[in-house]
Each structure stands twice: as C-alpha cells, then as structure tokens.
Amino acid sequence: MIKHPFSQLARRTADPPISWLMKMALERPGLISLAAGFTDDLTLPVTESREFLQEILASPSVARAALQYGTTAGDQHLREVSAARLHQQDGPGAPSEQYQPERLLITHGSQQLLYLVTECLCDPGDIVLVEDPTYFVYLGILQSHGLEARGVRMEEDGLDLSHLEQVLERLREKDQLRRLKFLYLVSYFQNPTGITTSLEKKKSILDLLRQFEKAAGHPIYLLEDAAYRDLQFSGRSQPSCLAAPGAEQRVIYAGTYSKPFATGIRVGYGLLPESLLQVALRVKANHDFGTSNLLQQILLKALSSHRYEDHLEVLRKRYRKKAGMMLEAIEAHFPAEAKWVTPEGGLYVWVRLSRQARTGVKSPLFQWALENNVLYVPGELCYAPDPTRRPPRNEMRLSFGSAHDPDIREGIKRLGQALRKITL
Amino acid sequence: MIKHPFSQLARRTADPPISWLMKMALERPGLISLAAGFTDDLTLPVTESREFLQEILASPSVARAALQYGTTAGDQHLREVSAARLHQQDGPGAPSEQYQPERLLITHGSQQLLYLVTECLCDPGDIVLVEDPTYFVYLGILQSHGLEARGVRMEEDGLDLSHLEQVLERLREKDQLRRLKFLYLVSYFQNPTGITTSLEKKKSILDLLRQFEKAAGHPIYLLEDAAYRDLQFSGRSQPSCLAAPGAEQRVIYAGTYSKPFATGIRVGYGLLPESLLQVALRVKANHDFGTSNLLQQILLKALSSHRYEDHLEVLRKRYRKKAGMMLEAIEAHFPAEAKWVTPEGGLYVWVRLSRQARTGVKSPLFQWALENNVLYVPGELCYAPDPTRRPPRNEMRLSFGSAHDPDIREGIKRLGQALRKITL
Numbered sequence: 052m053i054k055h056p057f058s059q060l061a062r063r064t065a066d067p068p069i070s071w072l073m074k075m076a077l078e079r080p081g082l083i084s085l086a087a088g089f090t091d092d093l094t095l096p097v098t099e100s101r102e103f104l105q106e107i108l109a110s111p112s113v114a115r116a117a118l119q120y121g122t123t124a125g126d127q128h129l130r131e132v133s134a135a136r137l138h139q140q141d142g143p144g145a146p147s148e149q150y151q152p153e154r155l156l157i158t159h160g161s162q163q164l165l166y167l168v169t170e171c172l173c174d175p176g177d178i179v180l181v182e183d184p185t186y187f188v189y190l191g192i193l194q195s196h197g198l199e200a201r202g203v204r205m206e207e208d209g210l211d212l213s214h215l216e217q218v219l220e221r222l223r224e225k226d227q228l229r230r231l232k233f234l235y236l237v238s239y240f241q242n243p244t245g246i247t248t249s250l251e252k253k254k255s256i257l258d259l260l261r262q263f264e265k266a267a268g269h270p271i272y273l274l275e276d277a278a279y280r281d282l283q284f285s286g287r288s289q290p291s292c293l294a295a296p297g298a299e300q301r302v303i304y305a306g307t308y309s310k311p312f313a314t315g316i317r318v319g320y321g322l323l324p325e326s327l328l329q330v331a332l333r334v335k336a337n338h339d340f341g342t343s344n345l346l347q348q349i350l351l352k353a354l355s356s357h358r359y360e361d362h363l364e365v366l367r368k369r370y371r372k373k374a375g376m377m378l379e380a381i382e383a384h385f386p387a388e389a390k391w392v393t394p395e396g397g398l399y400v401w402v403r404l405s406r407q408a409r410t411g412v413k414s415p416l417f418q419w420a421l422e423n424n425v426l427y428v429p430g431e432l433c434y435a436p437d438p439t440r441r442p443p444r445n446e447m448r449l450s451f452g453s454a455h456d457p458d459i460r461e462g463i464k465r466l467g468q469a470l471r472k473i474t475l
Numbered sequence: 476m477i478k479h480p481f482s483q484l485a486r487r488t489a490d491p492p493i494s495w496l497m498k499m500a501l502e503r504p505g506l507i508s509l510a511a512g513f514t515d516d517l518t519l520p521v522t523e524s525r526e527f528l529q530e531i532l533a534s535p536s537v538a539r540a541a542l543q544y545g546t547t548a549g550d551q552h553l554r555e556v557s558a559a560r561l562h563q564q565d566g567p568g569a570p571s572e573q574y575q576p577e578r579l580l581i582t583h584g585s586q587q588l589l590y591l592v593t594e595c596l597c598d599p600g601d602i603v604l605v606e607d608p609t610y611f612v613y614l615g616i617l618q619s620h621g622l623e624a625r626g627v628r629m630e631e632d633g634l635d636l637s638h639l640e641q642v643l644e645r646l647r648e649k650d651q652l653r654r655l656k657f658l659y660l661v662s663y664f665q666n667p668t669g670i671t672t673s674l675e676k677k678k679s680i681l682d683l684l685r686q687f688e689k690a691a692g693h694p695i696y697l698l699e700d701a702a703y704r705d706l707q708f709s710g711r712s713q714p715s716c717l718a719a720p721g722a723e724q725r726v727i728y729a730g731t732y733s734k735p736f737a738t739g740i741r742v743g744y745g746l747l748p749e750s751l752l753q754v755a756l757r758v759k760a761n762h763d764f765g766t767s768n769l770l771q772q773i774l775l776k777a778l779s780s781h782r783y784e785d786h787l788e789v790l791r792k793r794y795r796k797k798a799g800m801m802l803e804a805i806e807a808h809f810p811a812e813a814k815w816v817t818p819e820g821g822l823y824v825w826v827r828l829s830r831q832a833r834t835g836v837k838s839p840l841f842q843w844a845l846e847n848n849v850l851y852v853p854g855e856l857c858y859a860p861d862p863t864r865r866p867p868r869n870e871m872r873l874s875f876g877s878a879h880d881p882d883i884r885e886g887i888k889r890l891g892q893a894l895r896k897i898t899l
Contacts (some may be wrong), residue, residue, distance in 0.1 A: 073546070096542070118520070118737035159762075162761075192761045195761050313543070315540075317763065336612070337612070337619050338583075339584050345770070
C-alpha cells in the first residue's frame, strides 16, 4: 500500500453524491432519472450554434481572434453586453455604477465563479451561511475547503428572516462572527426547492448582514447565485440583490449562460466588488488564464443578435409545460399528505412527504424506486452538515429538466406507487 | 477604507508578471512583443474548426450530445484516443498499463491540470522542486498556495543530476524531505529555455527521487509538463517519463491540445496515478464538473480524422522557419558574448548575455527596449524565489510564437542596438 501525500484539501474532498447518482443512472439504461439537473436535450440550440459558429469562422480575422487566447477577465464585448443586460433585467431604478463591465469576470460556467469566490474569501474553519436546503454541489466546495456551514430556514418567499437573525445572533454570542464570510443565496427558482427570494427579503437580508458587520470586523458578503434566473416560465424576473440599497461592495452576483443556452458550452460570469474582483482575477489566471475564447464568441453572437432571448422563450414554454405535467402527475399519484411549492421557473419540484416517510439513499422508498427504474435526489443531500440542527429526512428533489414527457408521467406514477407501498 | 476579509490564498496571490507584460503590450499598439507565449495567428486552424463544427452540428443527435453536459473526467472517446496517441508517441516499448484511458482526465487547458495537482498534493509550507529557470505562470500557482520552491540547475540536456542530488541531500539534512511533494519538469522545449530533458535523464531523475522516498515517508512525484511536446520542429519526440522504468504510481503527465491546435479552444489532459486521479476528479467536480463538451468534440474530430497531425506538420514548418529567422537575427545583431541553446521545438529562445549585463524590468536595457517598442521577458521572472541561491540577472526569454516575420527581425535588431548602447 502506497501512502499518498495528499493535501488537507484533497483529504477533505469527499466523492460528491452527484457522481454516484450519475453512475447509477449510467448503469441502468432504462432508468427514468428525475434526479439529474441536466437541461432538456430537445431544446438545445443546435441551429443557432451552427449559424453563430459559421459566422465566427467565416471571416479569417474574426476566426483567428476567436481561436486565440483572450484575456483572463474575458472578452471585453461580452463583458459589456452582459453587464448591460443585467442592468436592464434589474430595471432602470438600479444604480448604474453597480453594472460596470469592468466589474464583470467571465468564467468557465458559474460553478467556477463559486469556486473562485470561496477560495478568495475563506480559510479552513471559516463559516458560510446557506439556505436550508441548498445546491448540493456547492456543499462539496464548502467541505473541500474545510468550511463550516450554518443553515438558515426557508419560507415560501425565501429565507426566514427571523431565523437568519437568530443564526447571526448565535454566532455573535459565540464570538464566531469574525469567521463568517458570506451568505450563499440561490435566489431564483432555487435548486432544490424552486423557491424565489423576493426583492423585499433581499433588501432585509442585506440590512441584517450589515448590522452584524461591526461585530464581525469586516464586510459580510452576499453571494447571489442566479443560475436559474433566465428560466422563469413567464413574465419578468425580480431585480437581483445588486439593485437593493446597500448592495455596494457587498453583493457578489453569479450568473450563467450555460444552463439557459447550452450546458456543453460553459460560459458563466460574476459581478464582484472591485477589490474582490482583482484577487479573483489573479486566482483565475492561475486556474486557466481565461475562459475559452471560442465559447465566449458564441455567446456574444447569441446575445447581440437577440437570439439568446428568442431561445429563452422556447425554453420557458417548454419547461412551463413540463413543470405542469409533473405537478399534475404528483397531484394524481402522490398521497394527500405530500406538499410542494409550485415553481415559477427553474428545473425542480421539491416535495415534502408525511413526517414519518424517509427518502434517503438507504430508505426502502429509494431502493424500491431504484428497483423500478426511477431515480430522485434524496432531500437530505441538500442540507449542509450543520451540527446545530437536524435536517428533515422526508423530502425529495424532482427534476423535470431532462426527462422526456412520458417519462415524467411514468416516473411520478411509479414513485406514487412506491409511496403507497411504503406507507401501507 | 473597507477591510476585506480575504483568505490566506488570496492574500498570497500576487499580480502575475504576465499581466503587466500584457498590459504594456496593449498600451503600445506599435509594440513588437517577443514576450507573449501566444501562438502564430496565421497558423490557427480556421478551416478545420469550421469543418469539424459543421459535422458535429449537422446531425441533431451528435449536436445535442455536444451541447449537453458531459462527465467530469471528460468524453470517453477523447480519453481513449488521447491515451492511445500518447502510448504511440512513447513507442511500443512503453508499458501499456501506463496508458489506460481510465487514468486520463480532460481539463480546461493543461494549466487547470497543474492547478488541480498542486491543490491535491500540497499544503502551505510544502516544497516543490522546479527547474532553474521554469515556467513563470506555474510559479504563481506555487506562491498562491504558500509553497516553497527549490530550484535545480539545468544543463543542455535537462536537469543537472548532481545538483538535483545535492538539493535532495540538503532537504534530507534539514529534515525537510517530508514536505517535498514533487518535482515539476517542463520536459520538451522547455518554457523558457527551449531545453529538452533526455530520456536517460528522465530515468535517472525517477531513480534519484525514489532513493529519497524512504526518508520522505511518501512517494515523491514527477509532474511532467509536456505542453510543447507537439511543437517539435522535425522528427519524433523522445518518450515521456511514463515510459521510464519506475514511472508506475509516480509520474503525472500534463498534456495539451490548446497550444498546438488553438489556444482559444481550451482542452488539456492529465494522466495520473489511479488514487491521485480519484481525488483530482473530485476537486475538478467542484471547479466546474467537467470541461466544455463542445470543445472536446472539436478535438475528438481533429484527432480521429488525423487532421490534428496534418496541422502539426504546418505548425512545425512554420515555427522552425521562425526560430531560424530569430536565431539568424540574434547572430547578426547581438554582441559576441551572448549565448543560447538552439531550440528544436517550442516557441522560445533563451539568451544569456555577458555577466555584467542586466535584463530586469528596471534595467536600462529593458527600459530602452520598451521606449523603442520591443518587449521581452526578463529572465529573472522565470526563477523561483528560492532563498538558497541567487538567480542570474543577465538572461532573457524571446518568443518567436506570435510575432510576424519582419517583426522578429526588426525586434531582434532593436534589441541588438540596445545591447550595444548599454554595453558601451
């Protein structure tokens, strides 16, 4: 046996649950996966990508620029278009100094932005506040960096403010506020619950965090992960935290074009306070000195031709329909005690079962579902390991993203059968 | 003034020299840059990329797969083709168990592989051996992670083995071997010197490292950065360290398709010992859960159609010609005391001037060159901050990669004038 000299980080980094969920899916070709956060294959922009790439590669000078290195921060035009679009999404009332393209960094998917920000702000033993439940891949980043998470309960319109205050108070009492670096908030159609945080709540969260800064001795940031923002079924999305008073120097906004456009084209971005941007750029230079220029040019074409927005319309319709289909099936097949929040965007339905039901990987329900070729994400995987509370064990995340229509109906039907079987 | 709660890593991460060199270049539009490691614009595979992308995006099913998420390790076919190609490059004598596709990880450029390996093996205070001089961007990764570097002198065919032994002995005497994690070796047409490490030396290096493992208490890895391997001007490249006896479980091989194919398409790869691969995969999942699938499909087309190899022939011819042009100009314009190693591949010529000459950023030579619109990389930037020795200050890295032919001649001529002016 070789004793490998792995780093602390490597030793802490556990195999993410997502990888064995994916492995299970691959091992069972007939499996209906309501677990994956993949997008709908049929909506992928094949024609658009082909046309954009033809345009980019038709002119030798444009083509060469696209096939050569760019800068670490990303293509200047893409930064400008992205910043302007974000300002427009947030509405004319949002302060324009928040949307300077110079504050925007292009990343290899928004996941990379989350990684960079965590690396730049946190040392082992530091604390990050997360929603209860939250995006489970982000929990992997926290674990890997030796960070502690504190979960904040959620309500139907986002964080439970009184619980947030309570958590902050408890950190103050224990003199742990100086280790608190930021609150991680998945603000639109949250992964996994589908819940959207209202603008009023965003303002209150920023106010609350600021009240505790004196005791912390430093700014407490708000990392807003807006990965699902563009997947709103209809209407206009609420302004981001950047538009809230007090956002200056406090809000880190993570956006992405990968989920809405094409997950095989990894282009995300971050809008960061100036000084944090400078250090994130340096660390990004060490990671890869810049996101693939060719991918950035595809998105630049999509955005500046407005075909990105046209594509969103197709997606919205499609996911609205699929969400409706899933909810209808749940209504028809799940026991009456099951509860969920009707999502207005994103890819997920979060279901809470009766109190005694168990959804974990080792539960009879999960095993029975797997034997019957249906996979879901057990809710408990989405809770941070916070020793100050016990997470519920009767929830599940169901995704209508990648499964085809008949599979959504059939998958939910089978899950309903499993539930009745287990509850009997 | 806001007191930002940056992490130790962020505080350690200095602005890399490459960024202000690039800034200087951007600020002087007429500048002849012999500093940038960019590749030649005119050789970028515009036609090939257009054709491959047309093929990929012509069939809806192939297109959708390319536009969707892949796995963290990368496309299975690309891993197979890459592992087989590497085996072929290393020759039939190389042990086939070293080239299993399962050991290969696709990354967002080989820079990301260097980052992942360093993260997975090193804690602050650990030691990495590097060549004196070495790839200066890698020095940024070391600094950012709080690592100590020890420089090992070079000879015309790679590392000075007796100095390597001396450095290892000194670490043993000081009881620092347990902090030594690996030797970082840029093995082909090294950045910055152009030197290639012979296979004999590779074998001896592996032997030497192994002799010190008992005292270290763990394996001492050899991280072979083969970024320039495919840019050999003619003939077949020497086998990699993977082919040397004793490579099992010790060699980490970093390769890339970005430099030879297109720097705007970021696809690199690593071949790692099994257990290290597992942790690197977990950390990569946190970084970005996989390299852009579309980019991988482009390289897969290029490799499996053999047009990648055809493209290499074009590159090799082009760089051979440009290198010859640069060497001729150096011969004609530089003072007789200047010395260099004639490169047989890669993008760089490394010049050592007379002992009293100074090439640093603040030197009259650098300033005079800049005023006359020529930029080079001062040699001292390529030396790790190793307190046990003083780096030479009379060297420079000259790149013939991106500059056009007349600019190479004119740039070297101006540098020659500067040198005479300074030496007078």
